[in-house]
Amino acid sequence: MTLVRLGYVAMSMELKNASPSQTMTFTQFQKIADRDAAIRKLERIARSNLTNTLRLLKHTVASEIHFYRLTSRLIPLAYHRELLDWDFIMPIKDLLKEIGTYIQEHQLRVDFHPDHFVLLNSPNKDVFHQSILTLKMHYLILKAMKIDRTHRCVIHVGGKYMDKEKSLEQFIETWMDVPTGIQKLIMLENDDTSFTLEDMLYLCQKLNIPLVFDYHHHLALHQDSNWQRHWDSIVQSWEHSPLPIKMHISSPKSEKSFRHHADYIDSKLFFDFLHEIKGSIPQIDCMIEAKQKDKALFKLMEEIKNRDDVEVVDGSSFNLK
DNA sequence: GTCGGTCAAGGTCTG
């Protein structure tokens, strides 16, 4: 038997006025003549984002969901080049701790997916440095939440820079310059434009990083469509993780825009996949990446209730028979 | 309130 748990991403289509990603651009920031006042405004936005995150987490628990992706936009302009003197944690420490306590009390799995501007293999030192700072922000947030920092940030390899092999080697080289605390945060995901499952396995095995398998990306970009023969290696990359293996599930929007996420999940495709891995692992956490966010998860759960090949555990988890 | 345009970022593609 394999226990499957479902999660959703960073916002709710059901809760109203609950954005955890309100923002201020640097252009807006500069328009405010009083810099201190502008920083206070950033802090008010961050507090609003965290208050809404707590609302979202309560909605998550109430919906019997145990797995949630925090947005990486909780604190606007954190570690922006012109705001390096701003201590962005201190003014929100109380809320971060409250959220962390809630997460622990309800045994939620939370993680982040920093955006695609985190490029650890960039040949440009400034870009690399800014990427480290972005990851450090994630580190500090988790630390203030008092959550174990191991394997909490999913990222992609980065750019191809016109030479894929060289870019992979570049990742390995710069990995040595990544502070240990930040290395431990990282999971790597195969993407849909540059780096395949095989590329990820090469890096993950070499650097001992858990591999987050994105099935949709694999369908969009692969050397060999047969992912099954790599499944054991994917599982193995999680051997030293305190967390269960996790993967990403989404469905193509259409044949024409294959790479875009559809509103909902194609449950047939999803279950065909699950039946192939059934029994190979005790548990798997599947992050549902759909335009309709939590609504897509709820729809999926309704469909699952009517299936005879599963044993429903609660709102968002089930055993595969 | 609804709309289309704009904002950010770095990479990648086009001309």
Add this chain to the structure above:
DNA sequence: CAGACCTTGACCGAC
């Protein structure tokens, strides 16, 4: 080598 486009949710001004 310049400029458009990609992606995302939020935001903004116009009506």
